Amino acid sequence: MDTMEKILSRKSVRQYKAKPVPREVINEILHAAMSAPSAGNERPWHFIVLTDRALLDEIPKFHPYSAMLKQAGVAVLVCGDTTLEKHKGCWVLDCAAATENMLLAVHAKGLGAVWCGVYPTEDRVLNLRKLLNVPEHIVPFSLIPIGFPAEDKKAGDRFDGSRVHENRW
Numbered sequence: 001m002d003t004m005e006k007i008l009s010r011k012s013v014r015q016y017k018a019k020p021v022p023r024e025v026i027n028e029i030l031h032a033a034m035s036a037p038s039a040g041n042e043r044p045w046h047f048i049v050l051t052d053r054a055l056l057d058e059i060p061k062f063h064p065y066s067a068m069l070k071q072a073g074v075a076v077l078v079c080g081d082t083t084l085e086k087h088k089g090c091w092v093l094d095c096a097a098a099t100e101n102m103l104l105a106v107h108a109k110g111l112g113a114v115w116c117g118v119y120p121t122e123d124r125v126l127n128l129r130k131l132l133n134v135p136e137h138i139v140p141f142s143l144i145p146i147g148f149p150a151e152d153k154k155a156g157d158r159f160d161g162s163r164v165h166e167n168r169w
């Protein structure tokens, strides 16, 4: 499949098979994440690879939309290092770009994932920081459970011509 097909067919996957995701594949996905564009090439990201069952099970206790973590063998927490930011406010945008790169890489590898929102919901940020010993200057941004898909979701066409403007609004 080519890149356009992958982008157009990506869907959030929230059910996973018990089959473990090889660590080499996670490393490839992290490679894709770190290839994302960033403001002034600041690359403010850090990634916490979570495989500890007890930790994965703890998160849905404070994150109401992350129940799929109980099924996932692995999840990646994308974090932003605010001290690496060269352009004010851009760490968030950079981490979003890295997150989307990960989702597309996951899909390209035949795996499934979903973006679980963390930042800017304060209690999720604080709870994850506490659970995973994340230092103050590092902000948990998004959490991505990854697994072999146990659901087959087809993407519909979301193109909306009314959102496209030519030259002026």
Ligand SMILES: Cc1cc2nc3c(=O)[nH]c(=O)nc-3n(C[C@H](O)[C@H](O)[C@H](O)COP(=O)(O)O)c2cc1C
Binding pocket: 010, 011, 012, 013, 014, 065, 066, 114, 115, 116, 117, 118
């Ligand atoms: C910033 C952000 C936060 C999200 N948070 C969650 C979440 O906490 N839990 C979840 O199941 N899905 C979450 N999603 C996934 C969206 O629900 C999903 O992308 C949207 O419904 C569109 O579906 P699709 O990804 O299958 O195209 C989030 C997506 C984004 C971009």
